[in-house]
Amino acid sequence: MPSALEPTLSTIGSIRFKRLRFGVIALGTLVILTFALSSAYDAWRSYGYALTATDREITNTANALAEQTAWTLQAVDLLLLDTAGWYRSDSAMIAPERLNSVLAMRTVAVPQVRQVIITDAQGNQRYSSLKTPPPLHNVADRSYFIAQQDGTANGMFMSEPLITRTEGHPAVEFSRRLEDQHGKFAGVVTAGVNLEDLTQYYRAVNVGIGSAIQLMRDDGILLARNPATPEAIGRGFPVLSAAATSAASRLVNPIDGKTDFIAVAPVRNAHLKLAVTRDAAVALQPWRDETFRVAVRTLILMLLGALTLAALLRQLRRVAAGEQALRESEQRYALAMEGANEGHWDFDLTTESVFLSAQMKILYGLSPDTRIDSRAEWLAKVDIHPDDQPRFETAVADHLEGRTGRYECEYRVRHPNGVWHWISARGRCLRDSSGKPLRFVGSSSDVTAQKQSHADKEQLEAQLRQSQKMEAIGTLAGGIAHDFNNILGAILGYGELAHQQSPAGSPIRRYLDNVMHAAERAQTLVERILGFSRSGLGDRVPVNIQFVVEETLELLEASLPAGIRLESRIEAGNAAVVGDGTYLHQVAMNLCTNAIQAMERGGVLGVVLDCTELYEPRALSRGSLAPGPYVRLSVSDTGVGIPPAVLERMFDPFFTTKGVGEGTGLGLSLVHGIVADLGGAIHVTTKAGEGTTFEIWLPVVGETTIPAVEAARALPRGTVKR
Amino acid sequence: MDIVIYEEDQLTRNLLREWLAEAGYGVRRGALDEAQCGRRADLVIASVYMPKQSGNGWLHDIQAAHPGTPVIAISGQFRSGLCRDGATAETLGVQQVIAKPLIRADLLAAVRAMIGKPC
Numbered sequence: 001m002p003s004a005l006e007p008t009l010s011t012i013g014s015i016r017f018k019r020l021r022f023g024v025i026a027l028g029t030l031v032i033l034t035f036a037l038s039s040a041y042d043a044w045r046s047y048g049y050a051l052t053a054t055d056r057e058i059t060n061t062a063n064a065l066a067e068q069t070a071w072t073l074q075a076v077d078l079l080l081l082d083t084a085g086w087y088r089s090d091s092a093m094i095a096p097e098r099l100n101s102v103l104a105m106r107t108v109a110v111p112q113v114r115q116v117i118i119t120d121a122q123g124n125q126r127y128s129s130l131k132t133p134p135p136l137h138n139v140a141d142r143s144y145f146i147a148q149q150d151g152t153a154n155g156m157f158m159s160e161p162l163i164t165r166t167e168g169h170p171a172v173e174f175s176r177r178l179e180d181q182h183g184k185f186a187g188v189v190t191a192g193v194n195l196e197d198l199t200q201y202y203r204a205v206n207v208g209i210g211s212a213i214q215l216m217r218d219d220g221i222l223l224a225r226n227p228a229t230p231e232a233i234g235r236g237f238p239v240l241s242a243a244a245t246s247a248a249s250r251l252v253n254p255i256d257g258k259t260d261f262i263a264v265a266p267v268r269n270a271h272l273k274l275a276v277t278r279d280a281a282v283a284l285q286p287w288r289d290e291t292f293r294v295a296v297r298t299l300i301l302m303l304l305g306a307l308t309l310a311a312l313l314r315q316l317r318r319v320a321a322g323e324q325a326l327r328e329s330e331q332r333y334a335l336a337m338e339g340a341n342e343g344h345w346d347f348d349l350t351t352e353s354v355f356l357s358a359q360m361k362i363l364y365g366l367s368p369d370t371r372i373d374s375r376a377e378w379l380a381k382v383d384i385h386p387d388d389q390p391r392f393e394t395a396v397a398d399h400l401e402g403r404t405g406r407y408e409c410e411y412r413v414r415h416p417n418g419v420w421h422w423i424s425a426r427g428r429c430l431r432d433s434s435g436k437p438l439r440f441v442g443s444s445s446d447v448t449a450q451k452q453s454h455a456d457k458e459q460l461e462a463q464l465r466q467s468q469k470m471e472a473i474g475t476l477a478g479g480i481a482h483d484f485n486n487i488l489g490a491i492l493g494y495g496e497l498a499h500q501q502s503p504a505g506s507p508i509r510r511y512l513d514n515v516m517h518a519a520e521r522a523q524t525l526v527e528r529i530l531g532f533s534r535s536g537l538g539d540r541v542p543v544n545i546q547f548v549v550e551e552t553l554e555l556l557e558a559s560l561p562a563g564i565r566l567e568s569r570i571e572a573g574n575a576a577v578v579g580d581g582t583y584l585h586q587v588a589m590n591l592c593t594n595a596i597q598a599m600e601r602g603g604v605l606g607v608v609l610d611c612t613e614l615y616e617p618r619a620l621s622r623g624s625l626a627p628g629p630y631v632r633l634s635v636s637d638t639g640v641g642i643p644p645a646v647l648e649r650m651f652d653p654f655f656t657t658k659g660v661g662e663g664t665g666l667g668l669s670l671v672h673g674i675v676a677d678l679g680g681a682i683h684v685t686t687k688a689g690e691g692t693t694f695e696i697w698l699p700v701v702g703e704t705t706i707p708a709v710e711a712a713r714a715l716p717r718g719t720v721k722r
Numbered sequence: 723m724d725i726v727i728y729e730e731d732q733l734t735r736n737l738l739r740e741w742l743a744e745a746g747y748g749v750r751r752g753a754l755d756e757a758q759c760g761r762r763a764d765l766v767i768a769s770v771y772m773p774k775q776s777g778n779g780w781l782h783d784i785q786a787a788h789p790g791t792p793v794i795a796i797s798g799q800f801r802s803g804l805c806r807d808g809a810t811a812e813t814l815g816v817q818q819v820i821a822k823p824l825i826r827a828d829l830l831a832a833v834r835a836m837i838g839k840p841c
Contacts, residue, residue: 478799481798482797482822483798484798489822489824490733491823493824497740523823537800537810538800539808541809
């Protein structure tokens with residue numbers, strides 16, 4: 001039978017598992033890495049956005065503020081220009097005490113200017129726009145005066161931040177040159193812009209946390225700053241004013257020492273620059289926070305991913321281990337089943353579906369890949385012996401209906417080749433809580449060999465009993481024959497002596513004749529007893545069996561009853577059987593006589609004699625044969641057949657079916673004794689109403705052409721002539 | 723001519739004695755110690771009981787008591803129609819076998835054939 005199990009199965013399973021695990025690890029790692037990379041890319045991108053946004057914001061702010069500042073300063077310049085024009089042309093016509101108020105009126109329109117002061121050519125402040133003018137001072141040493149006096153300012157001049165002498169405020173002074181009618185230097189008109197006001201103005205602009213607005217001269221002198229840093233005002237920070245104006249750059253702000261983004265915008269028509277700075281740390285804080293959150297989220301997700309992967313692998317390993325264990329268990333089970341030559345079956349009563357193992361199908365003589373899915377198919381494909389069918393059905397029904405604790409049944413099934421096999425089935429059904437059967441599971445095995453050996457054993461035991469019985473009878477018969485023959489010897493011997501002495505024709509002689517005759521009959525009986533008991537000792541010579549049978553048939557044909565036809569086929573040739581011709585003659589005669597007697601209403605007496613060769617041992621109904629050449633004498637009748645009870649005992653001595661006095665009951669036992677003595681065996685087949693066939697198998701020993709009976713007759717004989 | 727008879731059955735023994743004496747032979751009952759006594763015989767007739775089983779041993783004892791003397795074995799268990807000096811005789815190690823019940827003519831013929839007529 002081809003094994004259904006591959007020894008490499010578990011190896012294949014582990015390779016498959018390793019591949020699967022590798023795939024899961026690779027895929028999981030890929031997913032996690034992709035996720036991490038995508039997060040990193042996002043962070044990088046958002047960093048770029050943060051930079052761009054910051055740049056745009058501070059650049060825009062710087063530009064807007066620079067424009068605003070330009071407008072503011074333009075207003076201041078217009079005021080100074082107008083005032084200078086007015087002073088040259090009209091101031092002479094106005095009383096000097098009214099000049100202050102005229103100046104004040106002019107200044108009202110420009111709120112960013114704190115006060116306008118007119119200073120003469122000597123540097124003495126002459127008029128102020130303030131309603132209550134503070135004490136005036138000489139400012140000939142101030143940069144805004146000197147620049148205009150020298151004519152180097154060439155227009156409006158803006159001073160460095162300074163503390164005004166009139167009010168003591170920190171301020172920036174804007175100056176323009178005053179000229180008389182002849183174009184000669186006549187002093188300066190100055191407009192003071194309070195630095196606090198300027199700073200105040202920038203403070204109103206919300207540029208965001210960490211940001212600062214710096215207004216400075218081109219040379220880096222800081223004019224104003226928000227948030228306010230009074231200590232830095234007036235100091236020069238050329239680094240800031242020189243910073244690139246295009247994109248936002250980063251530098252260390254010398255004012256507060258922090259790393260800042262910076263955008264610098266020139267103020268139109270003024271030698272000023274407006275720088276907006278933003279603390280890089282603050283500017284990037286939202287990005288940092290976001291990135292941190294993303295990083296944390298990514299890490300958590302990666303960790304979760306890794307944990308999931310680990311859990312998946314663990315589960316996979318457990319599943320694989322489970323599968324492996326299951327496979328091993330199944331393999332073990334299948335091997336055990338196969339080793340035990342057992343098949344198993346599983347019948348689901350709720351769905352009528354059926355599972356049969358491959359071995360089970362083999363047990364039924366079906367191909368292992370036969371499809372059997374339902375009980376109907378199962379029963380249709382399996383040919384159960386008609387004699388076993390009721391028993392099988394009863395066993396199943398008894399178990400399903402709960403009358404038996406276990407299902408056990410032995411039945412025969414016919415394989416497709418026609419051979420009957422004994423199947424031993426055992427099983428149990430599983431029930432629900434109410435006792436209703438759900439599944440019916442069990443295993444079966446082929447017990448044909450056991451059954452056969454059991455039957456063989458029983459037959460051997462029967463044969464042993466038979467031979468022991470025959471042995472005992474033989475011993476008994478031997479003793480009887482011995483004593484009888486002595487007695488008969490005396491009767492015959494003295495009878496003969498008396499016979500000799502008696503006068504011929506006298507009644508005494510007639511009496512003695514009868515005594516002798518009776519004694520001879522007794523002698524024949526004893527002879528037969530010796531024959532069946534196999535205790536007698538006779539010579540064995542090669543006998544031509546064909547002559548013996550032909551002779552017997554010749555004798556029979558003469559006295560064949562009407563209605564009985566003889567059909568014979570005698571073709572043993574010169575085959576020789578070692579034995580006693582007389583006995584062989586008796587065998588043939590007894591069998592034929594029995595056959596004729598079995599056909600009271602006529603029929604066919606069949607006698608066949610042929611030679612055959614046995615190549616393996618064969619057990620017949622009486623005795624068994626070793627391989628070798630045999631001659632077979634078959635005597636058949638078309639009579640009533642032999643009932644089993646008779647079949648069992650018909651070879652026993654003194655067993656007869658005839659009435660008292662009609663038969664001795666020694667015929668068949670004599671046949672059996674002779675055949676057994678010659679190393680042969682008997683086979684009987686009978687069918688009620690159809691007839692019986694006796695087959696006598698005798699071992700062939702070479703060939704002979706001399707009829708044994710003749711050979712024996714040629715020699716002097718130790719018996720009286722009958 | 724002395725013939726020694728080993729026969730347990732008195733009827734048969736007497737019958738043999740009758741026949742052989744009438745034919746002129748000297749007949750006596752045999753004993754297994756005859757060799758020691760120095761007696762000798764011309765023929766031994768021995769009855770064998772159960773020749774298949776114990777016959778051989780019994781015949782050996784008899785032949786030991788009568789070395790060189792021919793033996794005729796008689797038995798109720800020899801089948802009729804037996805060759806006198808055939809396979810059975812050979813098996814038993816005797817010169818002749820005769821089945822019982824004995825026939826006078828057969829017996830005397832056999833004896834004559836072996837040792838000749840009595841002087």
